[in-house]
Amino acid sequence: MKGTRPGSRPIGVFDSGMGGLTVFRELISRLPGEDIIYLGDTARVPYGTRTPETVIRYSFQNSSFLVKKGIKALVVACNTASAVAIDDLKSRLSVPVIGVIEPGARAAARMSAGGKVGIIGTEATINSGSYQRTMREIMPDADIVSKPCPLFVPLVEEGWTSGKITLSVIREYLNTMKRRKVDTLVLGCTHYPLLKEAISEYMGDDTVLIDSAVEVAKEVRKQLRASGLLREGKKKGKYAFFVTDSVDKFRVIGGMFLGRPISNIEHVDIA
């Protein structure tokens, strides 16, 4: 998929596993003409419980694999990797790097009527303070409530996106947000868009949910257009998937994230 003109080269996307397919899904709907190479580091997922040093090392290995494929831009679909590694990646890679934190925070600032913003994500994302810092830079007066929600990832991977158990975990994690009447809640993890309905049911109509997958896709489109790298026209993009663990598992569970069957998946060893 190596094109000759810069604009015809593929976009590279990486995530710790399959969750980044929620970002991929938004990318293909907003940029249908783009070729995309997706790398899921399924052998080393989850990143959300690891130290920043480990996540940074993994992120560089993933990026270097994609850069070698001749990508024109890199999308860090993983919130955890974006939270801890984005500055290092931006300063050391030769292609534009787009993470999920800034687009999500900017959307929250735009949508928040009263400045009460909730942020949820993995432990590593929330503990890094990255969303909170970015949010404060954009909206200095924001009243921010943040909370790691580690059980959301396994629940989604089990396909438990609704039902009694899921709702009771949601209640346990989000009751403070609800009590403090956050008007905007950032879903700061690749898996959380799949819980959107259940979270919205609990939080109620007065809380706007920010899906960082949607926001990053809009940002990628904007940046590619601004730099003359956007590929438009009738030709549909081609997709290639690489995983560091089971191809079969990615096909089955990944299909659930994407909402449609996945093909063209290859195993790769990048460590």
Ligand code: DGL
């Ligand atoms: N992709 C991760 C994120 O968005 C969630 C899964 C993990 O912990 O690796 O933070």
